[in-house]
Amino acid sequence: MAEGLIFQYTPGESILHRIDIRIKLIGMIALSLVLIKVSPFRLCFLLPVLLSLDICSRNDRRISLPPPILFLMPLIIFAGNFISLGPWETGGFKPALAAAGFRALRFICILWMAQLFTETSDPMSITPAFYRLLKPIPLIPAGRISTSMGLSLTLIPLIISEMGEIRDAMVSRCGWNPRRPVRNLTSMGIPLLEGVLTRAEALSDAMESRLFTEDATEPELLDDSLRTSPSLFLLLLLTALFMGERLLLNIDILESFMNFY
Amino acid sequence: MLEVKNLSRSYEKGRMVLNNVSLSFPEGSFTIIAGPNGSGKTQLMRHLNGLLKAREGEVLLDGRNIREDLQAARRRIGLVFQNADSQIVGQTVASDIAFGAENLKWPRQKINEKLEELLTELSIGHLRNRRPHTLSGGEKRRCVLAAVLIMNPEIIVLDEPFTGLDYQGVSDVLKDITRLHKDGKTIILITHDLEKSLAHADRLVLMKDGEVVKEGEPADLIEDVEDFGIRRPWGNERDLETMTWLKV
Numbered sequence: 001m002a003e004g005l006i007f008q009y010t011p012g013e014s015i016l017h018r019i020d021i022r023i024k025l026i027g028m029i030a031l032s033l034v035l036i037k038v039s040p041f042r043l044c045f046l047l048p049v050l051l052s053l054d055i056c057s058r059n060d061r062r063i064s065l066p067p068p069i070l071f072l073m074p075l076i077i078f079a080g081n082f083i084s085l086g087p088w089e090t091g092g093f094k095p096a097l098a099a100a101g102f103r104a105l106r107f108i109c110i111l112w113m114a115q116l117f118t119e120t121s122d123p124m125s126i127t128p129a130f131y132r133l134l135k136p137i138p139l140i141p142a143g144r145i146s147t148s149m150g151l152s153l154t155l156i157p158l159i160i161s162e163m164g165e166i167r168d169a170m171v172s173r174c175g176w177n178p179r180r181p182v183r184n185l186t187s188m189g190i191p192l193l194e195g196v197l198t199r200a201e202a203l204s205d206a207m208e209s210r211l212f213t214e215d216a217t218e219p220e221l222l223d224d225s226l227r228t229s230p231s232l233f234l235l236l237l238l239t240a241l242f243m244g245e246r247l248l249l250n251i252d253i254l255e256s257f258m259n260f261y
Numbered sequence: 262m263l264e265v266k267n268l269s270r271s272y273e274k275g276r277m278v279l280n281n282v283s284l285s286f287p288e289g290s291f292t293i294i295a296g297p298n299g300s301g302k303t304q305l306m307r308h309l310n311g312l313l314k315a316r317e318g319e320v321l322l323d324g325r326n327i328r329e330d331l332q333a334a335r336r337r338i339g340l341v342f343q344n345a346d347s348q349i350v351g352q353t354v355a356s357d358i359a360f361g362a363e364n365l366k367w368p369r370q371k372i373n374e375k376l377e378e379l380l381t382e383l384s385i386g387h388l389r390n391r392r393p394h395t396l397s398g399g400e401k402r403r404c405v406l407a408a409v410l411i412m413n414p415e416i417i418v419l420d421e422p423f424t425g426l427d428y429q430g431v432s433d434v435l436k437d438i439t440r441l442h443k444d445g446k447t448i449i450l451i452t453h454d455l456e457k458s459l460a461h462a463d464r465l466v467l468m469k470d471g472e473v474v475k476e477g478e479p480a481d482l483i484e485d486v487e488d489f490g491i492r493r494p495w496g497n498e499r500d501l502e503t504m505t506w507l508k509v
Contacts, residue, residue, distance in 0.1 A: 008392065009392070126352065127352070127356070150350075150351075150352060151350065153352060154349065154350070154351070154352050154394070158346070158394055198347075199346075199347050202344060202347030202348065203347055203350065205312050205342070205348075206340075206342060206347065206348030206349075206350065207350055207360075208312060208335075209310050209312055209339075209340045210335075210350070210360055210364060210408065210409070210412070211332060211335050211336065211361060211364040211365060211412075212360075213366075216363040216364045216366060217362070217363040217366055217368070217369060217372060218369070219356075219363070
């Protein structure tokens with residue numbers, strides 16, 4: 001499999017590469033929480049920020065579009081929301097389109113953040129960083145969660161690659177019909193699911209044979225990265241967002257925190 | 262010594278995937294278990310490390326049933342699965358190799374020392390920060406072999422380790438296996454491709470339909486292998502010593 005796939009680490013020296021992974025994780029979680037509420041203001045506020053971060057993270061300063069298959073999920077979200085909200089609930093065709101569009105856009109933002117995070121975070125440090133972040137929180141199984149996260153990050157590129165292979169196999173046997181997306185999706189989804197489950201079972205056997213335990217030696221955090229300035233930037237960004245919402249839309253800050261959906 | 266006594270397993274009524282298998286693997290031996298697809302080789306392997314619980318019969322390590330202390334047995338018996346991709350846990354070669362040692366709760370310094378030692382020993386130091394799934398077939402096999410070796414097992418079971426490898430890949434993996442055998446490890450190699458490695462084995466076990474049909478020295482069994490669905494290495498007059506892909 002080639003290096004440099006989507007959701008894979010690309011070594012670099014950009015600011016985003018040098019930020020402490022824990023700050024990036026906190027930032028990603030905080031911004032995802034902010035996006036739980038589907039707000040055009042929040043989306044308009046965050047999109048330029050994400051675009052700037054994306055440009056900063058690129059070593060060659062070029063923006064490349066992710067593979068089209070990644071837009072499938074936002075497309076499903078858009079269609080699903082449009083059908084479920086419907087013009088009869090939102091009071092017209094345009095409001096329904098806008099509401100479904102904003103929800104799909106929110107998903108794209110979350111995917112974009114995940115891409116920026118994985119692209120600029122050394123995989124060797126992600127699991128230890130997550131472990132250190134969770135460890136002080138009582139009753140949270142930090143070992144289990146960080147291992148699961150590490151495994152997910154390992155598997156995502158493999159699943160995407162497998163999806164591509166199944167699609168290519170379907171195309172080569174004339175089984176991919178752009179006019180029948182639902183049929184394509186079921187034809188691709190079933191073998192993909194089977195493959196993922198088989199792989200998960202084999203992985204679990206391999207972990208068992210290598211004595212997996214949650215009480216293992218603590219992972220190592222190799223770190224000489226930026227902490228203070230990115231933390232301040234994140235704090236300022238969130239303050240600006242809530243203040244902007246308060247000033248422009250007259251929404252109470254406390255209400256902003258509580259109003260997720 | 263590892264022993265398998267009267268091991269049987271069936272999934273469907275009447276269909277035995279393992280039928281009364283009894284074998285022993287003396288310390289420091291090099292055994293090849295050969296058989297056609299579906300002969301029960303991989304099922305047998307999964308019992309050796311306790312991944313599958315024996316329904317009938319038992320697996321003994323130094324005379325004790327492995328289920329009495331599964332952790333100790335798993336540390337002493339390392340499994341290298343057929344599909345290297347499905348046993349990679351870490352996000353880099355180094356973190357994947359360290360996984361087993363971390364589970365043994367070794368101090369970090371000891372893990373790092375052993376890791377460095379293995380990376381040098383298997384000549385994969387240049388791969389330490391690579392993502393394992395992006396490696397070539399041969400590199401992946403050596404990475405998963407290192408991941409098992411870090412736990413310092415005495416017995417190493419390898420399931421079809423040459424599948425899908427090119428000449429160089431087979432040669433590299435075989436070199437590591439023979440070196441481990443010379444270092445005193447017990448090797449159990451599951452394969453149906455005898456041509457690549459038979460010269461190094463001191464024992465050959467032939468399996469068919471879940472049963473051990475023959476076992477003995479490779480020289481005594483080589484003429485019979487085709488009767489049990491295994492291809493005899495090419496050339497009737499061929500010496501056993503030439504049945505290797507390792508450069509002499």
